[in-house]
Amino acid sequence: MPIRKRPEFKRINELQEGNVEISYFLVESIDIRTKADGEEFMAIRLKDRTGITDSRIWDDIDRYRELKAGDVVKAEVDVRTYKGKPSLNIQRMRLLQERDFEEGFDVRWLQEWSEYDIDELWARLKQMVDRIEEEHIRHMVHSVLGAKEEVFKKLPAAQSMHHPYFGGLLEHTVWLTDNCLRLLDNYRELNKDLVIAGAVLHDIGKTEELAGESRVDYTTKGRLIGHIIQGRDLLRKHAALVPDFPDDILLHLEHIILSHQGEREWGSPVVPSTPEAFFLHIMDNFDAKMRMFLYAMKNAPADKEFTDYHRALERRIFLGRVGKEAEAEEPIEE
Numbered sequence: 001m002p003i004r005k006r007p008e009f010k011r012i013n014e015l016q017e018g019n020v021e022i023s024y025f026l027v028e029s030i031d032i033r034t035k036a037d038g039e040e041f042m043a044i045r046l047k048d049r050t051g052i053t054d055s056r057i058w059d060d061i062d063r064y065r066e067l068k069a070g071d072v073v074k075a076e077v078d079v080r081t082y083k084g085k086p087s088l089n090i091q092r093m094r095l096l097q098e099r100d101f102e103e104g105f106d107v108r109w110l111q112e113w114s115e116y117d118i119d120e121l122w123a124r125l126k127q128m129v130d131r132i133e134e135e136h137i138r139h140m141v142h143s144v145l146g147a148k149e150e151v152f153k154k155l156p157a158a159q160s161m162h163h164p165y166f167g168g169l170l171e172h173t174v175w176l177t178d179n180c181l182r183l184l185d186n187y188r189e190l191n192k193d194l195v196i197a198g199a200v201l202h203d204i205g206k207t208e209e210l211a212g213e214s215r216v217d218y219t220t221k222g223r224l225i226g227h228i229i230q231g232r233d234l235l236r237k238h239a240a241l242v243p244d245f246p247d248d249i250l251l252h253l254e255h256i257i258l259s260h261q262g263e264r265e266w267g268s269p270v271v272p273s274t275p276e277a278f279f280l281h282i283m284d285n286f287d288a289k290m291r292m293f294l295y296a297m298k299n300a301p302a303d304k305e306f307t308d309y310h311r312a313l314e315r316r317i318f319l320g321r322v323g324k325e326a327e328a329e330e331p332i333e334e
């Protein structure tokens, strides 16, 4: 993913106490609170690719009442610490303007993206879809991808659980589908076409459940209906566009989408009851958890032996290295 060179401004993890800096930030959340003297102040969570920080606006907050989560701002901040954590006093702030883009601003400076080239991932996904032999299924899957390309290439797989970065949904879908294809040779009883279509489409409802340009959040429909049912609706809609789409295939694919979360308490209305649906649920869970594991390790501080307790994985992860990797970390003696 080519990212244009950023101008010289400090990232959140580079801010140093006592300095005044001008930088770009994403507004994560805003809270209006009251000081001891009854005056209101604003507590704003600011974010960029490198981290998240608290900030305050103490005076004249009426100027900023229109500000909302997801806005991008340019701000002059006085870097302080509050209760041992960095806290920024915002001295001046304005919303991002057209001229920032003219000067080369790219919202990706602030967002975390997949490390992989998005267009390459997309091409790989379409190639895997081409391996579907049954042509109604193949046409239907291409029809869904054609309709959802723009959002599919951009969204994270989840807000925070797994692959929480832009492009994460596509990365997860490509890895899952590829993993399924690799294992299918050992389970030849399974219908390959259903597995590929199920893998590619299992989370397609997320393209309607989540939305946002600079910051991703649940849509109203996403909160009220959820990606499982939204995915089934999309599947039905696109199957109806393919003349004579077979009813039995549609039923199998609906079951894969509806059951992919595996358990009723994990949000699926039915448990996987076909070998293809069971396989897909396990593989989906595997890719999501494996990436969660590796992502937690990647983001852990270099000097720690274990990560912080990971709530979703219910453990701390050991950060020590073994074998050659450990040797490479040893200082070389002259």
Ligand SMILES: [Fe+2]
Pocket (backbone or CB within 6 Å): 202, 203, 227, 260, 261
């Ligand atoms: Fe899902």
Ligand SMILES: [Fe+2]
Pocket (backbone or CB within 6 Å): 172, 202, 203, 284, 288
């Ligand atoms: Fe998934």
